Amino acid sequence: MRYDSDIVLASVGDKLSKLRYQSTGIPDNDITKEFALENYFTTKLAYGYKVPHVFHEEKPMVYDYDPRLTNAVFLHQITKQFQRLGDVTQIELPFSWYDWSDLSVLNGYIELPPSDKPGCDYVCRRSLRKTDTAQLQKKIDKLHALQNGGSFSIEDDGVEDSEDAAEKESMPKISPRALSPRRARVRNSREAKNCAKYCKTDKSPNQPGFRIFRQLFKGKPNLKTVHGRSFLYSEAPSPNSIVLVTKKGNLQINVKSNDQLDNKQDHNMVNSGFVQELVRDRSADINILEIYHDLLETLPISKPNELNFKYKVDLTHDDFTFNAPEYLDTHTPNTRYEKAFQDSLHFSLQNRDEVLKKYLNEAMLARGTGVNGGHFDSRFFNDGKYSDEERQAVLTRLLRTWFALTSNAGLLSWVSHGALLAHEFNAVGFPWDDDLDIQMPFKHFARLAELYNSSIIVEDPEYGLGRFYLDTTNSITHRSKGNGLNRIDGRFIDTNTGFFIDVTALGVSPISLPTRYVEQYKTLPKKKDLEIENWDPNVILDDYYTWLTTEEELQLSKDDAVFAERMKKLKELRSAKPSGLTKANTLQERFDINTRLRVYNCRNEHSYVLEELSPLRLSYQDKVKVYLPNSAPTLLEREYKKQPKLTGDFRGYFFLPAIRNWVGFKTVLDSVDFSVFQDLNTAEEVDMVAMLDNDEVFNAYRRTYDASLLHEKESKIISDSAYSEEEKDRLLTELMMGRHFDPIFKDPFQSKLEALALEDTDVKPLIDTEKEKMKEQLKIEYAKTVDYTFGDSNMQLSHDFNKVSRTLKDDLYDYKFNGYQPDLDAKIVQLQKQIDSVSGKGDAMSKEDKEAVAKWQQEIMTLHQKKTKAEEEALAAEAAQNNEAEAKPDADSAGASPIEE
Structure with a gap:
C-alpha cells in the first residue's frame, strides 16, 4: 500500500504546520480535461467512475472521502436488497458518518501506531499547537517512508520546539505577566479537569487517539474542525433514516442503530463489504447514473404530491395547528423515526420552555479567527473559510434539495427574512449571506419532524453529490420565545461544511398581540365580555418546579450551578412585563384572541396574520422553485428599511x-x-x-x-x-x-x-x-x-x-432623463401608510398621534418638493442637451460643397 504525503490532513491555519495522511488509491481526479473543458460553463455531472483497486479485495482502515463512491455503493445496495426482500420498509442499512461526511482530517491520526497517537491533551486547548502538529507530522512521514521500503531523515522544518512558545501562541492570555510555576500548575490542572467533560483518550487501532463526545468551549477553526469530525467519527449516533430525493418522490431507507457499537466504523461501507459487492456484481468501471436509473426502475417510489407547485396555494388555519396530546393518543410508532418523534413530543410536553437547554448548537469559535461560527453547525464545521462562490454553491444546493424534499412530501414552506429580501432584488441569494431562512406552518413542520428528523437527505444524484442532515428540536410544542435559547425549530445542514437553512414553524401562541393589528383587535368583544373558545392543546398546566419548597430550591441552587441559572432565568422571564394590545390579558385569553384573529408567530415572536401569508405564490430563487408569502413587500417593509x-x-x-x-x-x-x-x-x-x-x-x-x-x-x-x-x-x-x-x-x-x-x-x-x-x-x-x-x-x-x-432598463432611462427617484416615491407611500394607520383611530387619537401625523405630512410635502426639483433639473438637462445637439452641424452635410448643398 503506497502513501501520498501531499494530501493535507489538517487545515490548521497559516501559522501552523500541516499534517498529511495516506491516500488509499481513490484517484485525486478521474474527470478528464476534455470533459472539464466541454462543461466549463455548465453544471453537468460526470457519472463515470472507477472504483480504486485497493477496495477490490482489501478493507483499508482509512480511505479518502468521495461522495461518488458512497452514492454508487448505497444505490446498488438498496436495489439489491429490495430485489431480495421485496419490501422497502424491510431494508435496513448499516451506517457510518465516515462515508457521509468528509472526516479525512482524522486519517493521519488513525494511521499512527497506538504509542504515537495523540491523546486528549492534544485537543484540550484553544488551538492545535504548532509544535505538537509538527512532531505528529514527522511520525507520519517516517511511517510512510518505512512502509514504502525507504529511509527517513528528519529535516529542520523551521518549527520552534519551545513548549513555552507554543503555549504563548495557542493559549488565551490570562495575564500580561508570565505565569508563576504555581499558577501554571493550577491552570494545567483546571484544563485537565475540564478536558474530561468532553474528551476521552482512546488509542485503539481504529481511533485517532481521542474521542470528543461534547462540544464545550470556544476554539480556533483548526481545533473545532477536529472536535466536530472526531465526534462524528467516534460518538455520533447514526441517523434514523437515509432519504433519497428523486423526481418520482422521496425514497426513505431505514438505518441500523449504532448505539451499541464502540467502534462505529464496523458499519462503514468497506467493513460492511458493500464496496466489494459493488465491484463483484457490476465491475470496477461503473456509471453512477445507470445504477441510479436501475434503482428508479426497480423500486416503487411515491409520486410527488400533486397539490404542490401550483402557481398559487391557499393556506388554512388548520395548517398552523398541531395537537400533540391527540397525536400521541391516536398514533402507534412503527419505525425508529416515528418512535423518536413521539419521544420528543413527550419531552416537549413535560418541560417548560424557560428551562430548556439549547438544542441546536453553532460552532463556538475564538475571537479574531475571521470566521463567524454562528453560521455553522458545530458537528459539521469544517475550517469555515470559503469564498463567496463556494458558500453560495452550498446554500443553493441546500435550497434546491429542501424544496424538492418538502414538495415530494406535500409539505408547504416559503423563503423568509434575508432570503426573501434577496428575492426582492434579483431572485438570487446575497453574495455575503451565510445561511438561509425558511418558514412552515406548524402542522407541516410537525409532519416533517415525524418523517425525516435526524435523517440524511441525499441530493438527487442526477444533479449533485450533496448530503444534508435534518435536525429538529425536541421542544416543538413550545411556540413562545421562552429563555431565548431555542428560537429556531430546525436546521437543514450540509454535512461537509456545516452551512445550514434555519427552519421556523408558525403557529398560534399566547404572545401579546402586536399593535399593528389594532383594527382586527377592534372587531373582538370587550375584555369583560370575552369568553374563551380556543384553548392551547399543548400547554403545560403545572409549573416545572412546583414540587420544590423554598428551602429545597436554595439547597439545589447551591449544589447545582446549572439548576441555579435556570431558576434565575425562569424568575426573570415571569417577572418581565409584556407589551402589545393584549398585555393585560391572561395567557389563555391571548391564545384565544390570536386564534380568532388568525395571528401566527415563530419562537422569535415574528407575527403574521393569515392574509399576509396566504395564498403562497410560486417563484424562483437561485433557479430553484420556491414559494413566497402573499404580502412579501409588506413583510419586508416591516422587517427591513425600505430599499x-x-x-x-x-x-x-x-x-x-x-x-x-x-x-x-x-x-x-x-x-x-x-x-x-x-x-x-x-x-x-x-x-x-x-x-x-x-x-x-x-x-x-x-x-x-x-x-x-x-x-x-x-x-x-x-x-x-x-x-x-x-x-x-x-x-x-x-x-x-x-x-x-x-x-x-x-x-x-x-x-x-x-x-x-x-x-x-x-x-x-x-x-x-x-x-x-x-x-x-x-x-x-x-x-x-x-x-x-x-x-x-x-x-x-x-x-x-x-x-x-x-423593464428595469425603462426605469434606468426614466431615472436619467425624467427625474424618476424610486426611493422618494417609496418613502412617500410609506409615510402615507403611517398617516392612514394612525388616523384610523378617529376620536381616539392622542395628542402624540396628532403631532406625529402633522410631522409625517410635512415630510411628504418636503419629499414632493425634492421630487419636483429633480424632475425640473432633469428636464432642464435634457433641454440643454437637445439645444447642444441642434447647434452642431449635421455630420452628413458638414463637409459638403456649395454645389451639393
Whole structure:
C-alpha cells in the first residue's frame, strides 16, 4: 500500500504546520480535461467512475472521502436488497458518518501506531499547537517512508520546539505577566479537569487517539474542525433514516442503530463489504447514473404530491395547528423515526420552555479567527473559510434539495427574512449571506419532524453529490420565545461544511398581540365580555418546579450551578412585563384572541396574520422553485428599511440594476470611470457591456441573467396597475409555470475535481468567447428583444413578454432623463401608510398621534418638493442637451460643397 504525503490532513491555519495522511488509491481526479473543458460553463455531472483497486479485495482502515463512491455503493445496495426482500420498509442499512461526511482530517491520526497517537491533551486547548502538529507530522512521514521500503531523515522544518512558545501562541492570555510555576500548575490542572467533560483518550487501532463526545468551549477553526469530525467519527449516533430525493418522490431507507457499537466504523461501507459487492456484481468501471436509473426502475417510489407547485396555494388555519396530546393518543410508532418523534413530543410536553437547554448548537469559535461560527453547525464545521462562490454553491444546493424534499412530501414552506429580501432584488441569494431562512406552518413542520428528523437527505444524484442532515428540536410544542435559547425549530445542514437553512414553524401562541393589528383587535368583544373558545392543546398546566419548597430550591441552587441559572432565568422571564394590545390579558385569553384573529408567530415572536401569508405564490430563487408569502413587500417593509428599486449598496457591494447583480465595490470602482458619471444608474449601455470584461461581473451575469430576467418581468407585472388581479395571475402563471433551470453552481465536490483537471490548461480563450456571448445577451436586453423561453426549448408562450409591462432598463432611462427617484416615491407611500394607520383611530387619537401625523405630512410635502426639483433639473438637462445637439452641424452635410448643398 503506497502513501501520498501531499494530501493535507489538517487545515490548521497559516501559522501552523500541516499534517498529511495516506491516500488509499481513490484517484485525486478521474474527470478528464476534455470533459472539464466541454462543461466549463455548465453544471453537468460526470457519472463515470472507477472504483480504486485497493477496495477490490482489501478493507483499508482509512480511505479518502468521495461522495461518488458512497452514492454508487448505497444505490446498488438498496436495489439489491429490495430485489431480495421485496419490501422497502424491510431494508435496513448499516451506517457510518465516515462515508457521509468528509472526516479525512482524522486519517493521519488513525494511521499512527497506538504509542504515537495523540491523546486528549492534544485537543484540550484553544488551538492545535504548532509544535505538537509538527512532531505528529514527522511520525507520519517516517511511517510512510518505512512502509514504502525507504529511509527517513528528519529535516529542520523551521518549527520552534519551545513548549513555552507554543503555549504563548495557542493559549488565551490570562495575564500580561508570565505565569508563576504555581499558577501554571493550577491552570494545567483546571484544563485537565475540564478536558474530561468532553474528551476521552482512546488509542485503539481504529481511533485517532481521542474521542470528543461534547462540544464545550470556544476554539480556533483548526481545533473545532477536529472536535466536530472526531465526534462524528467516534460518538455520533447514526441517523434514523437515509432519504433519497428523486423526481418520482422521496425514497426513505431505514438505518441500523449504532448505539451499541464502540467502534462505529464496523458499519462503514468497506467493513460492511458493500464496496466489494459493488465491484463483484457490476465491475470496477461503473456509471453512477445507470445504477441510479436501475434503482428508479426497480423500486416503487411515491409520486410527488400533486397539490404542490401550483402557481398559487391557499393556506388554512388548520395548517398552523398541531395537537400533540391527540397525536400521541391516536398514533402507534412503527419505525425508529416515528418512535423518536413521539419521544420528543413527550419531552416537549413535560418541560417548560424557560428551562430548556439549547438544542441546536453553532460552532463556538475564538475571537479574531475571521470566521463567524454562528453560521455553522458545530458537528459539521469544517475550517469555515470559503469564498463567496463556494458558500453560495452550498446554500443553493441546500435550497434546491429542501424544496424538492418538502414538495415530494406535500409539505408547504416559503423563503423568509434575508432570503426573501434577496428575492426582492434579483431572485438570487446575497453574495455575503451565510445561511438561509425558511418558514412552515406548524402542522407541516410537525409532519416533517415525524418523517425525516435526524435523517440524511441525499441530493438527487442526477444533479449533485450533496448530503444534508435534518435536525429538529425536541421542544416543538413550545411556540413562545421562552429563555431565548431555542428560537429556531430546525436546521437543514450540509454535512461537509456545516452551512445550514434555519427552519421556523408558525403557529398560534399566547404572545401579546402586536399593535399593528389594532383594527382586527377592534372587531373582538370587550375584555369583560370575552369568553374563551380556543384553548392551547399543548400547554403545560403545572409549573416545572412546583414540587420544590423554598428551602429545597436554595439547597439545589447551591449544589447545582446549572439548576441555579435556570431558576434565575425562569424568575426573570415571569417577572418581565409584556407589551402589545393584549398585555393585560391572561395567557389563555391571548391564545384565544390570536386564534380568532388568525395571528401566527415563530419562537422569535415574528407575527403574521393569515392574509399576509396566504395564498403562497410560486417563484424562483437561485433557479430553484420556491414559494413566497402573499404580502412579501409588506413583510419586508416591516422587517427591513425600505430599499431603493435601483442601485443599492450594502456590505461592500453595489447592486447594478442593468445586470441585476450585486458586485463588489472594488470591482465596480476598477471597472467604471466615475469621472464620466457619478451615479451608476446613469451608466450607458456601452459602459455596462464593457463591465462584463471583469471576471466577477461576467460570472455573476452569466450564471443569473436568465433567472433574474424572469424575476424582473415577474416583478414588473405584479406592480403594474394597468392589469387587474385576474390578468396578473393569468400572465404570471404562464410566465412562471413549467420552467426548469439547471443548478446555478457546479456541485462543490466536482468543481474541485474539474479545477484539478484544468490546472495546467489555459482557459482564457474559452472565457473570452463566452464573454462575447454574454455581451450580446446584454445588448439584446437593451434592445428589448429577449427570448423568454430560455432553458426550455419546448416551451411555448402565448404572450410576447417583451411587450408586457416595463423593464428595469425603462426605469434606468426614466431615472436619467425624467427625474424618476424610486426611493422618494417609496418613502412617500410609506409615510402615507403611517398617516392612514394612525388616523384610523378617529376620536381616539392622542395628542402624540396628532403631532406625529402633522410631522409625517410635512415630510411628504418636503419629499414632493425634492421630487419636483429633480424632475425640473432633469428636464432642464435634457433641454440643454437637445439645444447642444441642434447647434452642431449635421455630420452628413458638414463637409459638403456649395454645389451639393
